[in-house]
Amino acid sequence: MATATTPTRPLIGARVTRREDLRFITGRGRYTDDITLPGTTYAAFVRSPYAHARITRIDTDAARRARGVHAVYTGADLAAGGVNGIPVGWVLPDMKLTDRRAIAVDEVRYVGEAVAVVIADTPYTAKDAAELVAVEYEELPAVTDAVAAMQPGAPVVHANAPNNVCFHWTIGDAEKTDAAIRGAATVVRQRLVNQRLIPNAIEPRAALASYNGATDELTLYVTSQNPHVHRLIMGAFVLGVPEHKFRVIAPDVGGGFGSKIFVYPEEVVMCWATRQLGRPVKWTAERRESFMTDAHGRDHVTDVEMAFDARGTVLALRVKTVANLGAHLSLFAPAIPTYLYGTLLNGVYAFPTIYAEVDGVLTHTTPVDAYRGAGRPEACYVLERTMDIAARQLGIDPAELRRRNFVPAGSFPYQTPVALSYDSGNYAPALDRALQMIGYDAFRAEQEAARREGRYLGIGISSYIEACGLAPSQVVGSLGAQAGLWESATVRVHPTGKVTIFTGSHSHGQGHETTFAQLAADELGIAIDDVEIVHGDTGRVPFGMGTYGSRSGAVGGTAIHMSIEKIKEKGRRIAAHLLEAAPEDVEFSGGRFSVKGSPDRGKTFAEVSLAAYLAHSMPAGTEPGLDATSFYDPSNFTFPFGTHVCTVEVNPRTGVVKVLRYVAVDDVGNVINPMIVDGQLHGGIAQGTAQALWERAVYDEGGQLLTASLMDYAVPKADMLPLFETDRTVTPSPVNPLGIKGVGEAGTIASTPAVANAVLDALSPFGITHLDMPLTPATVWQAIQSATRRG
Amino acid sequence: MTRISLTVNGITHEHDVEPRMLLVHYLRDTLGLTGTHVGCDTSQCGACTVVLDGERSVKACTMFAVQAAGAEVLTIEGLAHDGTLHPLQAAFREEHALQCGFCTPGMIMAAYGLLRANPHPSEAEIRAGLEGNLCRCTGYHNIVKAVQRAAQEMEAPSTDQAGREGRVFTPVSVAPVAAD
Amino acid sequence: MYPAPFEYHRPGSVEDAIALLTTYEDDAKLLAGGHSLIPLLKLRFAQPKHLIDVRHIASLSGVREVDGAIVIGATTTHATLERSPLLRQMLPILPEAASQIGDAQVRNMGTIGGSLAHADPSADLPAVMLAVGAEMTAVGPRGARTIRAEEFFVDLLTTALASDEVLTEIRILVPAVGTGGAYEKYPHPASRYALVGVAAVVTLAGDAMQRAQIAVTGIGSTPSRAREVERALAGRPADAETIAAASSHVADGIEVRGDLTGPAEWRGAVAREHAARAITRAVQRARGEWATGARSA
């Protein structure tokens, strides 16, 4: 019972340990590959060794005859079986659509594209038989670099895009920007390469499909961040399976980072094959397959021009970006380098004008799509790297240059020149706090002293903004999205007052089973153990758009809040009826409905719940039961922000960069669980740091992926990273009633330029102004060598 | 097929297996112990880590089940005793050392081996000791904290868990394992 | 991830192992820790029909001192080398190098014999074997023979072992008083194999370096002695200048490999830096720890 000393919201904002952890730390998590149904068969794919080739012949006879083999299918079999191409979920004006088949027909366009699938009794026998599939190819010339692909005469990826340009997209005011740049005192120009990355969630993608011919029901267990979206696209567009006969379950998912948003060929094949065979069919990616077929991230080449007046105030930004899309359009690919990138190019600064042009280019490489941050890290890198180059060119301290150009605290909501309206913000305190934590002035003094001893220290700053809470459906609809981006939540109160919440958000590490329960328990004034969160199953959750774009707290959480409000409202009416009071006179607090002014006249939430189901005495016109469903469509994005600062030391003899300290001050609005917020930041910072220093996907000229294993591609290990020092400022978002902004991608967005800037700051005594990432020892050493040679 | 007998989490099993079956597949598919995961095909990620003969952490993806014949295998499922979490399990939860949880069983089993060999590791020794395990979610920060916490807990006289009677050695390397 | 089928044998003795090798000839492969072989089998880069597991042959395992030499059984794991009190006292360069192989799990399975027999150009222990002047014992149907480290590593993934021979043990003379050794490694950021590894063993006479044996791995197609460095050190004072000058020769005569991590010139620079570090620490050990560690007799 609530007393005066009990806080009414003990859980929101508290460090609550996670409820989902128990199953994971005891080995009882249930990931897709952990599930085996009676009679399960196993798939192995035969994949193209060529980046571009014509398939002249496929001989599957020997494989079909091999021990334990149930079937061998090719692209032609799927096409004949009525399987359509995999569509794209975001269509831009004048965009060239590509025909993407789950299994290639006639032509392969990247190394690793599926050309056949073998289904057998065990994964071992499937693999044995896959080796027996004989495919003849006629190799064709390939192009992997997007800039090269735009040149006349380059090999063509899809015939309907003869120059390989899939779309040309612009945003902002070209004339105004040109004029501002012409009249500027200083224009900083730089070409920046944002290298291609491979996501590498530690759980490989997997799919297990099972068809029951007696009920005509198809069930798919899949490593997905958004099972409803999978069902919609696969059911309605690819397979022609009615949604009410198709259940998609995303059980525990071992990390996504974007890569598990999209509909992939293998899941389509599993769904189709189980209907042919009448037996469950399972496929789990080998890591090599993950490298070749999980959608890659980033891969931009950008020419940036940033104009300043004589006092160092920003006047304009002009950006021209070539974005590599890979061989096919993955689900959200067109949106990433456009609406999630171009619109973020204002950053935290008061640019009077901006103009950005983006060419989306097809190449003979793995498709590129959203990877943690998705467009926003690319935008932040352009701004923050250029800011540092500008600071050096202008002779202004990089912290000071940023502070001078921040959107002023009093000007929110703030309309940028690139379409977005920032909800709330206060940028200087986060910068100041970060500088204070790192000891900025003291470090600069130490840096000076170290340089005199031939040691090279550097400090890098990155002030970022993130757009979270994807997204107002009408807005995204008008911009080309083929779906709305609202979220749903059903709150079901059981007769005993226990609560089950069905959310369309999906957790693959974010801890929703805890944060959403904290939210609901506090709002209902009940114990957290009385709340259960259900997600990831189209058979149980009405509908939902899933988790990406740091949307779950702000959008999914708000949908829960709305349903709880409805529950409370109905509960109030029932309580008033039971208490013989007017509903206006009944208030709800601490899990209890009571009459204003006479607190001992009340009913607990559980009593009211029971009354709702007994329905022996209900207010007139009120239906029995107590549950509510809400769909929340946000009115705007939310805009978290902050400043990260990193210090490094560079060894000039080997080029090795050591990260000394990393400080992050973030403003993610109101916080439900600080432990989880910090955890999201840590992981994001690790990924962003890895882009700055180690990770890079490399294709050779012929289109072979040279970094196709964890022996070649440097996913960071524990001994490559420091402890992270985090702090927060809190500027609630006015967009949603919870004041939440979101945190899923902040660490990744901010950290890449912070680390890169630190390294380039360390290298400034050599006169080195910019190096493209990753800033590997060899890259750094070579730059020092040629700088020293130049004298 | 080869007949093997081995002990997993205290229970002795006998099976006919194909010699080529990896230990990790035997644990997952034959015994249904799916807590041991597979994250890669080149022995890098450590998601498959189990403990062999009471103290050695090994990668179950880089060992055939037939090689383990006669051995004692401890997997994540066998770590808690009588409903009480092992200090490492408890510390992982307390310190929020897991997000998606996929790397977690392997990470805990590797940490178990680490603490057996070195019950008082420094931060740097923990980081080096876990270099065979990849986590993409946590940035390792809280994993390091959890191992430190567990090491402290296991100090407490009340626990008789792993690490108590294990061989103690101090790492010999004066050269840092990561490049500098 | 899914190896091709094979038959598994677990012989109880070296003789039985040799008999199996003789029976199955090229279809057979010895299996020790499996940490080089199994990754290849999983990728189906190798598909032997018979695997002969030597890990359980008791006589092949362990570290002991015999008549002024340290004798290491072929199936001794890296972890055992790392922790061996005998080695830590007598030959600290070896535990130091062993402790930097792969990761803890790899070291718990991988064996010294497997590492040497596999002869990966980026493996760590071969460089140490060259620097300490180890001798390998190989036993085959024609009996036992001794192979000096310098003759053992022939080329990329190729050793002097015949296909029907088992490497049974490695012998290293207990170093003379005044000798010190050190291993410096620059690991690949992802695989953790050596992009550069330098093993240095130095014997001091007063302040001068009486003898130096330096070996390098990772940079060429096979590990090798850095003779030019050795020449530039021998008889000279053990000071920083000498070491720096000598280290600059570490890649002389080697066709240095470049790869995705960086070009050959950079790899050479890293090798020079690591040579200097290894020699410097070897000298420090020769002046102190190792000298006192070795038996005076």
Ligand SMILES: Cc1cc2nc3c(=O)[nH]c(=O)nc-3n(C[C@H](O)[C@H](O)[C@H](O)COP(=O)(O)OP(=O)(O)OC[C@H]3O[C@@H](n4cnc5c(N)ncnc54)[C@H](O)[C@@H]3O)c2cc1C
């Ligand atoms: C993830 C990972 C990281 C690694 N990192 C490193 C590293 O940093 N540095 C490093 O040096 N190594 C590294 N290794 C390799 C590791 O050291 C291996 O253990 C070693 O190379 C091989 O030893 P093994 O006992 O596992 O041999 P196996 O794999 O069993 O055998 C290897 C080869 O040697 C043959 N062989 C084995 N024993 C004998 C014998 N007694 N006589 C004759 N032939 C024999 C086998 O037939 C086979 O051809 C790594 C391995 C992995 C999986």
Ligand code: FES
């Ligand atoms: S599965 Fe990755 S190391 Fe075993």
Ligand code: FES
């Ligand atoms: S918690 Fe997800 S990989 Fe470690």
